[in-house]
Amino acid sequence: HIVDLKETIVDLINKAIIPLKAYSKSYDKYTQLMNLNVDNYIKDFEKTEKTADQVREEVRMHLRERDALEKVIPSSITIGPFYVITSKIRENLSNKRKLLAEAVLNYQTKKVRIKAEEINNSFRDIQRKLFEKPNTMEELHEHREWMKLIPGLLDDRKEDITTVMEEFGLLDEFLYNLSNEDFNMKWSLLSWSWKVSNMIIQVEEQHNEDEERFRKLQMHDTASLNEKLDSLIMNVAGLSSHANLDKAHEVANECRRLNKSLKECQEFATLYNNRERLFGIPVTNYEKLNKLLKDFEPFRNLWITTSDWLRWFDSWMNDAISFIDAENxxxxxxxxxxxxxxxxxxxxxxxxxxxVAVEIKNQIEEFRPNIPLIQALRNPGMRNRHWEMLTEELKLPVRPKKDLTFKKCLEMGFDRHIDKISKVAEIAGKEYTIEQALDKMEGEWKSIKFDVLPYKNTGTSIIKASDEISQLLDDHIVMTQSMSFSPFKKAFEERISSWENKLKITQDVLDEWLVCQRSWLYLEPIFSSEDIVRQLPVESKRYQTMERMWRKIMKQAKENPEALTVDEAMNVVPCSHN
Incomplete structure (x- = not known):
C-alpha cells in the first residue's frame, strides 16, 4: 500500500512539473542577453563611427528593453504546487541592459572628449602664440599680421564647438554624470571666444609698448651705423697713402677687413630701411655708403690682387713643380x-x-710667357717615359723630384727648349686621353651585372637579356678599335689589344649563352616528360648532357654575375652546339 502511495505522489509531481518546465522555456529568449559580454559588445559598436542620433537610439533601445523586462518578468510566480522566485533573474537582466546603455554613453563621452580636447588644444595654441614676445620689429609686424587672422580662426571653430556641445547635450538627456575634468572641458569650450578677445586687447597694449621700445632702438642703431660709416670713410681715404709693395699682404688684409665691415653696413642699411617702412617713418638715405663702396672697390681690387699675385708668384717659382695647379x-x-x-x-x-699697379702689371707681363712651359711640365699625362724623353732631348737630367722647382727649371734653361718640351707634353696629353678613356670604360663595367633570375620550379636560373649591356659592348668595341688606329697608342698597345679581346669574347659568350638559353627553354618542358625520355633515349641523353652544362654555367653566373667575367666561362660554346 505504501509503495502505491509513493508511486502516486511521484506521478503527481511529474505532472505538476510540466507547466513549470513550460514556464522556464519562456526565459530562453533572454539567454543571449545574459551571456553577452559588455566589453565585446562595445568593441563591436565602436568599429564604425556612429552619429549622435545612432548613439541616442542605441541607448534608448537598451533602456526600453530594461523597462520591458521589469514589466514582463514578475518578482515571483506560483505554478501549481511550486512557488518560483524570479526577482534575481529580472534584476540581472535589467542590470545588463543598464550596463549596455552606460557602455554606449561611455563611448559617446570618450568620443566627445577627444573632439573637445582637440578644440581646446587649438585655442591653447592660439593663446600660446598670442603671448609670444617679439624680439625685433620684423617679428612684431609678423605677429600683428597673424593676429588679424584670429577672428577667422575663431569663426572656423564655432561650428565645431556647436557640434560638440550638441553631443554633450546627448549625455545630458540621459542624466549622464560627467567627470570633473569632462565637465570643465565642456564649459571651457564656450569661454574661449571671450577669453581670446580679452587676450588680444592685452597683447595689443603690449605691442604698443614693444613698438616704442623698438623705435628707440632703431634711432640708436641708425646713429651707430652713421658713426661707423664716418669711421670707414676715414679708413678708406687712408688707403691712398699706401704704396709700399713690402706691405702688400698687410694692406690686403686691411682691405679684407674693410670689405667685411662695408658688407655688414650694407646689410644693416637694408635692415634699418625696412624697419623704417614698418614704423611708417621717412626712410634714411645711405647714399654715402654707396659712394664709399664705389671709392673702396679700386683699392680692394688692387691690393687683394697684388697680395694674391705675390703669393702665387712665390709659390710657382719656389714650391715643388708638382704642386703647381696648371689648370688655373x-x-x-x-x-x-x-x-x-x-x-x-x-x-x-x-x-x-x-x-704699385704698374709694377705688378710689369711682373705679370714678364711671367706670362712662362705659362705654356709650366702647363707643359704639369701636363697630367706626363709619366716617367716622357721625362726620360725630355732627358734625352734636352741632354739634361730631368726628373719631377720634390726639390725640382720652376725657378730651377728656368736656371737649367728649360725656357730655351719650350718647343721640344711642348711636343713631349702634347704626346703625353694624347696618350693621357687614351689612358683616361680606357680607365673610364673599365670603370663603367664594374657596376654592370647580369640579371640572373630563378626560372619556374626547375631549380636553375636564366639570364635576362639586357639591351644596355649589348649596346655598351658595341660602343666600347668601336671605341677601342678606333684607339688601335691612334698614332699615340704605343704605350697602351698591349692594354688596348687585351681590352678589345675581352670585350669581343664577352660579346661572343653572351650571344652563345642566349642561343643556348633559347634551346634549353624550348627543350626543357619536352624532356621533362618521362614518355618522351622512353621514346627518345638517345636524344634524351644528349639533352641531359647539355642541361648539366647549362645548369653549371647558370650556377657560375649567379655566383659571379659581373658582366665582364663571362669570358672565363668559355665552356659555354659547346653548349649551343650540343
Whole structure:
C-alpha cells in the first residue's frame, strides 16, 4: 500500500512539473542577453563611427528593453504546487541592459572628449602664440599680421564647438554624470571666444609698448651705423697713402677687413630701411655708403690682387713643380693682369698707388710667357717615359723630384727648349686621353651585372637579356678599335689589344649563352616528360648532357654575375652546339 502511495505522489509531481518546465522555456529568449559580454559588445559598436542620433537610439533601445523586462518578468510566480522566485533573474537582466546603455554613453563621452580636447588644444595654441614676445620689429609686424587672422580662426571653430556641445547635450538627456575634468572641458569650450578677445586687447597694449621700445632702438642703431660709416670713410681715404709693395699682404688684409665691415653696413642699411617702412617713418638715405663702396672697390681690387699675385708668384717659382695647379694658372694670371690694367686707369690721380699697379702689371707681363712651359711640365699625362724623353732631348737630367722647382727649371734653361718640351707634353696629353678613356670604360663595367633570375620550379636560373649591356659592348668595341688606329697608342698597345679581346669574347659568350638559353627553354618542358625520355633515349641523353652544362654555367653566373667575367666561362660554346 505504501509503495502505491509513493508511486502516486511521484506521478503527481511529474505532472505538476510540466507547466513549470513550460514556464522556464519562456526565459530562453533572454539567454543571449545574459551571456553577452559588455566589453565585446562595445568593441563591436565602436568599429564604425556612429552619429549622435545612432548613439541616442542605441541607448534608448537598451533602456526600453530594461523597462520591458521589469514589466514582463514578475518578482515571483506560483505554478501549481511550486512557488518560483524570479526577482534575481529580472534584476540581472535589467542590470545588463543598464550596463549596455552606460557602455554606449561611455563611448559617446570618450568620443566627445577627444573632439573637445582637440578644440581646446587649438585655442591653447592660439593663446600660446598670442603671448609670444617679439624680439625685433620684423617679428612684431609678423605677429600683428597673424593676429588679424584670429577672428577667422575663431569663426572656423564655432561650428565645431556647436557640434560638440550638441553631443554633450546627448549625455545630458540621459542624466549622464560627467567627470570633473569632462565637465570643465565642456564649459571651457564656450569661454574661449571671450577669453581670446580679452587676450588680444592685452597683447595689443603690449605691442604698443614693444613698438616704442623698438623705435628707440632703431634711432640708436641708425646713429651707430652713421658713426661707423664716418669711421670707414676715414679708413678708406687712408688707403691712398699706401704704396709700399713690402706691405702688400698687410694692406690686403686691411682691405679684407674693410670689405667685411662695408658688407655688414650694407646689410644693416637694408635692415634699418625696412624697419623704417614698418614704423611708417621717412626712410634714411645711405647714399654715402654707396659712394664709399664705389671709392673702396679700386683699392680692394688692387691690393687683394697684388697680395694674391705675390703669393702665387712665390709659390710657382719656389714650391715643388708638382704642386703647381696648371689648370688655373692661366686664368689667375689673366684676371690679375686685367685687374692691374684697370687699376692703372682708376688711379691716374694717385701716382704712388698707380705705380704699385704698374709694377705688378710689369711682373705679370714678364711671367706670362712662362705659362705654356709650366702647363707643359704639369701636363697630367706626363709619366716617367716622357721625362726620360725630355732627358734625352734636352741632354739634361730631368726628373719631377720634390726639390725640382720652376725657378730651377728656368736656371737649367728649360725656357730655351719650350718647343721640344711642348711636343713631349702634347704626346703625353694624347696618350693621357687614351689612358683616361680606357680607365673610364673599365670603370663603367664594374657596376654592370647580369640579371640572373630563378626560372619556374626547375631549380636553375636564366639570364635576362639586357639591351644596355649589348649596346655598351658595341660602343666600347668601336671605341677601342678606333684607339688601335691612334698614332699615340704605343704605350697602351698591349692594354688596348687585351681590352678589345675581352670585350669581343664577352660579346661572343653572351650571344652563345642566349642561343643556348633559347634551346634549353624550348627543350626543357619536352624532356621533362618521362614518355618522351622512353621514346627518345638517345636524344634524351644528349639533352641531359647539355642541361648539366647549362645548369653549371647558370650556377657560375649567379655566383659571379659581373658582366665582364663571362669570358672565363668559355665552356659555354659547346653548349649551343650540343
Amino acid at each position: 694658372i692661366e686664368k689667375n694670371v689673366t684676371e690679375a693682369y686685367k685687374s692691374m690694367h684697370k687699376a692703372i686707369k682708376q688711379f691716374q690721380d694717385a701716382e704712388s698707388v698707380q705705380n
